Amino acid sequence: MKELLVRTLIRLCSSVAQAVRGWRALPDPRSVHRIVVLQMSGVGDLLLITPALRALHRLYPEARIDLITYKLENAVFLFRLPYMRRGCEFPLFELELRRIWTPAFWLGLDRPIRFLRQEPCDLYVSFHHTWLSQWYLFELWVAARSGARFAVGINPDCVAGSGVFDRALPESQLGDRHYRPLFLEVVGLVGEAGNDLATEFPLEPAEIQQARDQVRQAMPDRHRMVCLHVGATHAAQLWPIERFLDLARRLQAEGDGIVLIGTKEERSLTEQLAGSLPPGAVLNVAGMTDLFQMAAFIDVADLFIGNDSGPMHVAIARRRPTIGLIGPGRTRYHRYAPDEAVILKNPLPFDIRDRKDAAFPWAITVDEVYAAARNLLP
Structure with a gap:
């Protein structure tokens, strides 16, 4: 009614x-x-x-x-x-x-x-x-x-x-x-709009340099960096933290440094992950950056891996190699071209709508994400 x-x-x-x-x-x-x-x-x-x-x-x-x-x-x-x-x-x-x-x-x-x-x-x-x-x-x-x-x-x-x-x-x-x-x-309702679909997230050179300096100071022996975002707005969008832990261990064992970003509400998740890695292999800045500083850490990484959330879209806008882990939801938000991002979509179909904080099963494995990362890393 x-x-x-x-x-x-x-x-x-x-x-x-x-x-x-x-x-x-x-x-x-x-x-x-x-x-x-x-x-x-x-x-x-x-x-x-x-x-x-x-x-x-x-x-x-x-x-x-x-x-x-x-x-x-x-x-x-x-x-x-x-x-x-x-x-x-x-x-x-x-x-x-x-x-x-x-x-x-x-x-x-x-x-x-x-x-x-x-x-x-x-x-x-x-x-x-x-x-x-x-x-x-x-x-x-x-x-x-x-x-x-x-x-x-x-x-x-x-x-x-x-x-x-x-x-x-x-x-x-x-x-x-x-x-x-x-x-x-x-x-296009008011004129010729063209077909340029590239998104934009402007950063200042000084912001990028500051992030680069912080990463080098925290992980001087790591010459390749992977930025992880383990959080999201809704629980239904979260790839399981245990799988992120396994992925991070594999990446650092190959010599990669891990940069963890996120909000202060996501700090408890990133602390779990950071605590599982050896000193000098991880920099956890979740909850300690503004939006531009967070984007700068994404920009200096060799690869971004994250859930369906704002940082994933920032990584794509900054033209960084990106792996998006997509759970339930509509393709309208993440149907990027293959040369923009590797989108790994949970094959189990759900429309979250009013169930955004429900627990949904994930079929995306650590092996899949790790293989995609190896293909994208220089």
């Missing part, structure tokens, strides 16, 4: 907005000075829109791009791109339709709208594709209230036509593809 109500509200919002907006001409690129884009979630999700952001900049070289996202701390790297300006947090995942009568609900929903209307918005681009209908409803409400001269985005399949946007793609156009082509196709 709730799902039916939400979809009815989505259709109503879309049809009313479409009637009110009417037909609008695409703005002349020379008149576009401010673009606002919407993308939610973590570092990996934000990295996947960097090809589309680059395409937008190419189409509108005079414009500055602002960002609406869930947590700005996940997006700090985007603001190193010269055409990105500033951002606004949108507490989408805290909003619940059953709290629609509370002031807190409307304050949260109104935050991105106020940001959009602080100054004229020439183009609004919504990249976020969500599986929860009520989140779609909230995002479409923001688009309808944006005040943008022109708006493009992704519509749920229950919406006929462009809805709250001037031009839109149906969510089913994604299919079983990676997200990056879809995001370029969203940009």
